[in-house]
Amino acid sequence: MRVESIRYQNYRNLADFTLTPCEGVNIIYGNNAQGKTNILEGLWLFCGGHSFRTQSYRELIQFDKSFAKLECVFYGQERRQTAELTMETGGRVIKVNGVEQKTSSALIEKFCAVVFSPENLSLIKRGPSERRSFIDSAICREKLRNALTLQKYNRLLKQRNALLKEIVRNERLKETLSLWDEQLTTLGAEIVRRRMDFIKMMTERAVVYHKGISRGSEELRLRYVSSFGAEENDDVRTLKEKFLEKCRQSLQTEMLTGSTAAGAHRDDIEIIINGKNSRFFASQGQQRSAVLSLKLAEASVLRERMGENPVILFDDVLSELDNDRQDYLLNELRDCQVFITCCEKSNKEQLNEGKIFYVSEGNVEAEK
Numbered sequence: 001m002r003v004e005s006i007r008y009q010n011y012r013n014l015a016d017f018t019l020t021p022c023e024g025v026n027i028i029y030g031n032n033a034q035g036k037t038n039i040l041e042g043l044w045l046f047c048g049g050h051s052f053r054t055q056s057y058r059e060l061i062q063f064d065k066s067f068a069k070l071e072c073v074f075y076g077q078e079r080r081q082t083a084e085l086t087m088e089t090g091g092r093v094i095k096v097n098g099v100e101q102k103t104s105s106a107l108i109e110k111f112c113a114v115v116f117s118p119e120n121l122s123l124i125k126r127g128p129s130e131r132r133s134f135i136d137s138a139i140c141r142e143k144l145r146n147a148l149t150l151q152k153y154n155r156l157l158k159q160r161n162a163l164l165k166e167i168v169r170n171e172r173l174k175e176t177l178s179l180w181d182e183q184l185t186t187l188g189a190e191i192v193r194r195r196m197d198f199i200k201m202m203t204e205r206a207v208v209y210h211k212g213i214s215r216g217s218e219e220l221r222l223r224y225v226s227s228f229g230a231e232e233n234d235d236v237r238t239l240k241e242k243f244l245e246k247c248r249q250s251l252q253t254e255m256l257t258g259s260t261a262a263g264a265h266r267d268d269i270e271i272i273i274n275g276k277n278s279r280f281f282a283s284q285g286q287q288r289s290a291v292l293s294l295k296l297a298e299a300s301v302l303r304e305r306m307g308e309n310p311v312i313l314f315d316d317v318l319s320e321l322d323n324d325r326q327d328y329l330l331n332e333l334r335d336c337q338v339f340i341t342c343c344e345k346s347n348k349e350q351l352n353e354g355k356i357f358y359v360s361e362g363n364v365e366a367e368k
């Protein structure tokens, strides 16, 4: 799919204007705090109505204004379509092809994009929960059923933890634990299987992108690290048995801590570059390249599901990357519409083909 135009009205610091990008790479450049990220954020809202920077849509409305409006014309599902988002202090109105929508789910089905923002580096730099959420939001986007399974699992986990604390005061409650374990391990096994399948699919793609970005000098690998001994080829039944066994083994400790020691909520994903865990051993540029490869892999999975290329939104990706890596992102991502923000003037000279927009104090000018 591709964006044909997007009109911004009273959106953050942006002047009222219409951006008409090209089908390939679009560079949005300018100094710090001029409105470059605001442009990408506005585009991303069409993926489901949520910003990648804030939970509150009121923040998106320009200071001293009562509403903000975005109007997008895009080509997707083999036709030209329109989407409109109006944010007011009292609520939001979403229209797709002129028809008002009750929820933002209609947008998710129509508009498809992948975003990289510098905050995504936490995927490598921070603890396991960041990597679990990355993979979980990907599997939830893949199937609604996965979102429901995760929701139920988290609810059961809370209830089981509460029960563990109660058992210390009332031993007889121990008999009821097996009922919770049965349900928790059934759901946990399903989640872990889905995650492992997704990681396998992602790895196949991410490896290729990472080779491209690093010009063949680095090999990327992903490894699911299970807290209860799950292995890549285990079927759901085996996973459940292993999880149940771990619950039995850990019960004494769990009663002391009041929390479930192992399960889908304690697993991690190792992102490995040239055989070493990137969290501890990769340079800034390598970490950035690995996250970018994962994002591009995510785009490729989405392409398979939606039947068309998602729009790629890259916020400030080029800093910390050497010339070769920058060149790959600017000139070798074919078939997709790409939006890249950057501060360096030199980056626009590296672009072989595409469009360049200059942003200054919220005003946008097309240069090429």
Ligand SMILES: Nc1ncnc2c1ncn2[C@@H]1O[C@H](COP(=O)(O)OP(=O)(O)OP(=O)(O)O)[C@@H](O)[C@H]1O
Residues within 6 Å of the ligand: 011, 012, 013, 014, 030, 031, 032, 033, 034, 035, 036, 037, 038, 039, 059, 060, 061, 062, 063, 316, 341, 343
């Ligand atoms: N609701 C709002 N109304 C008006 N201006 C806003 C609003 N929200 C944010 N801004 C302004 O937008 C500017 C930041 O824009 P943005 O984050 O797009 O910068 P940027 O060009 O991407 O900068 P950097 O290169 O530093 O990331 C800030 O000056 C900020 O004060």
